[in-house]
Amino acid sequence: MNSYVLDELERIKKRYGYLKEKELVKLSKKLKIPLIKLYETASFYSFLPTEPKGRYMIRICNNLPCMAKGSEKILKHLEKFLKIIPGETTEDRKFSLETTSCIGCCDKAPAMMINDKIYTNLTEKEAVKIIKKLK
């Protein structure tokens, strides 16, 4: 029986926010796939972090349709508000910030994702308001 490794990795990520080594070891035994192979796969994908991340993963689209509608300003504003830059996590491990390739919301740009949720037609104020609500 062929297994769907991405499904399994996604399940672990959903539970822990990242791919915890202990869980990958278990998965490796369950699927009879060497641990290194699981890391090999995971390290390829933007959405499968192998290091702990913030409880809320904020991803701001930085492609041209969003850029045309001011995504750069929003990113700058969030950097200032959270005091981190893309790739970093706040000290309290609540928020991680990243830029992302197009998320297909170009008709409601600028847009961002927080975990699996989409937020569109953002303004600087709106973006901070959304994040404050999560605090």
Next chain:
Amino acid sequence: MQILTKIKEKDFESIMKMRPNKIIERVKESGLAGRGGAGFPTGMKWELTRKAEGQKFLICNADEGEPGTFKDKFIIENNLETLLQGIAIGSHALEAKCLIYLRGEYSYLKPKIEKMIKKMKLNVKIVTGAGAYICGEETSLIESVEGKRAVPRSRPPYPTVEGLWKRPTCINNVETLTNVPILLKDKNWNNNLRLFSISGNVKKPGVYELPLGLELKEILSVSEPEEIRAVCLGYSGGIIPFDKFKNLKVDYKTFSEKSLMLGSCTLIALNKDITKIAKNIAEFFVHESCGKCLPCREGGFKILELLKKIENGKGTKKDLKELKELSEYMDISFCALGVGYGFSMRSALKYFGKEFEEKCR
């Protein structure tokens, strides 16, 4: 919109009772070709898969990653039932097991799709991607479903012969499959209509269904563009100056004659500086390159470095020359990702050469 057509339940049932060969014949006759960008004849792909030996797979490619493209999401949100009917018909015609490869960015649509699959009593598995543009490429997508790094495979063997788990595999785009039930039941089905994703500096961005053959300015006018300088045909189809090309006929033949690619009909209208646009595109490709081949991995990286320098006003004539050379070399990349990257850069340098030169000492 034609793409929002819903066929009657009993018509769907009657299609599902048709002989597989008859269905494939009808799809071939219709002239339907892949709407994901590559434009391979759908009926022929079905026939090739069906003729191959072993358990077949049909994968619906919902990994819509081309920046500025959101038509497949539009279909999933607005006519999911017809899409799933298309998958069911394909599965019947090919005697195939079905999967949907849904991009990770669209994972919030998964519950809705699962619910509809259940309601329609279909057997379709959804595999969610995890944020990798290259998975839109057929063989990378297969690698990804198999749980590996999404690195493209050599072809041949083609997926229709040896695809997912070495089985014959047919991969069709969302828009392609949604058209199948419609073309089988609607005598007036029009193969000339396309879904245009229009975004950027326009007042009314969105998905518009329009016929091929209109002028670029006619198409963009529906979205009420602001003052725009450049139009990006996605990230891989080329960057063109709007003024020079506003009367360009938008169809596949005219585009290929002009060395442009219409792909999945993506138009990003922009009023930004060309070096900024080019740098943004380069950043995207460097991030999304899988690292398999040298031209894309190293050449792509070097192009970005040069563009950063030029955008900052520190570029020299020598840098510009090197940028031109490198964008030529990208053509020998292993897959369409690197080729598209080079293609985009070359069109920028060709049509906006003056602006680049002005920025370089």
